[in-house]
Amino acid sequence: MASQTKPVLHGYYRSSCSWRVRIAFALKGMEYDQVPVNLVRDGGQQLTTRFKALNPMQQVPAVTIDGFTLSQSLAIIQYIEETRPEPHLLPSEPKTRAQVRMICDIIASGIQPLQNLYVLLKIGEEKIHWGQHFIQRGFEALEPILVQTAGKYCVGNEISMADLCLVPQVYNAERFKVDVTQFPTIKRLNETLLQHEAFKTSHPSCQPDTPDDMPI
Amino acid sequence: MASQTKPVLHGYYRSSCSWRVRIAFALKGMEYDQVPVNLVRDGGQQLTTRFKALNPMQQVPAVTIDGFTLSQSLAIIQYIEETRPEPHLLPSEPKTRAQVRMICDIIASGIQPLQNLYVLLKIGEEKIHWGQHFIQRGFEALEPILVQTAGKYCVGNEISMADLCLVPQVYNAERFKVDVTQFPTIKRLNETLLQHEAFKTSHPSCQPDTPDDMPI
Incomplete structure (x- = not known):
């Protein structure tokens, strides 16, 4: 049955790392189911034994896909990229690919980890x-x-994994009241990307678990 | 001239992220030059204008290779992997590759960033x-x-990027006095890998900038 083969995203509407994965699914045109993991309700649903079996790091996202479960958003996105290549989220030229990955890792290892809930x-x-x-x-x-590196998007004129990391990080920046107007290129890229359908439908403001009185 | 084409690693002997890259060079059998960036001397040589031009994040490692400069150890290692494929540091099967990347990212995004000097x-x-x-x-x-996931190494019986992340993280754990005997698989993998020539020659204890009175 088709419903058995759809990936399942265990995520949280305003987790920036969950949003990265939602953008990837949207860009690839992949249907998926969402199982919300509320990071604050019940003392944190990511701390349950059941969720810990999916991801011992007790963080979202975790994705069940093709019969196995993966955590870590960039590992998930690269698995999707390698098994569903179109449209590409990594350019074909090695140096440009490396620049995309460098930008991803600056965000995913250098910025985002310091805003993790457990930190x-x-x-x-x-x-x-x-x-x-x-x-x-x-x-x-x-x-x-x-x-x-930027053209219309973070690296040249094609959307890449770097864009999937940038937009959710700018969203976090706004939550933490960082003045993004100090960074005109970041601001411009974010505004351009937020016009894209895949970034709109995956936005924290319109997920199944988004509360009616969503805090910013 | 050969000397112009050798990659240059801007690193620090006991930076765990620099060590990841040294292991990759050693496994690939690549000659490279090292330019030490002392993170504590002179108030931190990574903070100079000259180094900031190489890596605006003001972190090691940065690698100049094939005419461009890259930062972020996993982006560097994947660039090396894609341009110098032998021996492979990522398995060929997508699910196994994803497991390797998941383990790398647990360390590189979930553990190591909290021990960065600037943190x-x-x-x-x-x-x-x-x-x-x-x-x-x-x-x-x-x-x-x-x-x-483990066999002889972190994922199965071939050395992968996951092993390049694990061993330097265990080294950090020992610096921070974490009792690694609590984690028998981590301990066993680390001991096995430390016997490997590429992990020995790249070890923090024997780099050009290792001080004679190296602190642990």
Whole structure:
């Protein structure tokens, strides 16, 4: 049955890493089911034994696809890319691919991890300042890189994995009250990408688990 | 001239991300030059204008290769893999490749970023406890995953990118006084890999910039 073969995304509407995966599914035109994992309700549904079996890191997203379960958004997206190549999310030329991956990793290893819930819980009441500090630092590095690589999108004129990382990170930046107007290239790319259907339908504001009174 | 075509690694002997790249060069049998960037001397040589032009994130490693400069260790290693495929550091089967990337990203996005120097400087005197906490948390997740995926190495019986991430992270764990005997699979894999020539020659204890009185 088709319903058995659809991937299942275990995610959370405003997790930036879950959003990356939703954009990938949308760009690839893949149908999928969503199982919401509410990171704050019930003390955190990612902490249950059931979810821990899917992802021992107790983080979203986790995706069940093709009979196995994967965690880590970039590993998930690259698996989708390698098994459903069209449209490509990585360019074919090795140096350009490397630039895409570098931008992804600056965000996925250099910026986003410092805003993970389990880190913010450890920081406590300073968490807004903490998050702001590391997003500001990261964007100060990312802006001059994007000035070099960007065309219409982060790397040239084709949407790539880098764009899937950028837009959710800008969304996080706004949550942490970082002034994105300091970074004109980041701001311009984000605005362009938010006009794209795949980024609109995957947006945190319109997911099955988005609350009616969604906080920004 | 051959010397002009050798890659240049801008790194630091005990940076775990620099070590990942050194292992890749060693496994691929690639000659390279090292330009040490001392993260503590002179207030941090990664903060100079000259280094910032190589990597605006002001982190090591950065690698100049084939006429361009890349940062982010996993982007560097995948570029090397795509341009110098032998011996492979990623398996050919998509699900197994995805497992390798998942393990890499658990370490590179979920564990290591919390021990970056610029994070520890923000934490201050609690830094050892902080680092310990996040390595312990990460290894508690990684151990059951490796129980499922490991053969002789992290994923099956071939060395992969996952092994390049694991060994430097265990080295960090020891620096932060995490008791690795709690994690028998991690401990066993690390011991096996440390016997391998590529992991020995790339070890922090024997680099051009390793001080005679190296702290552990």
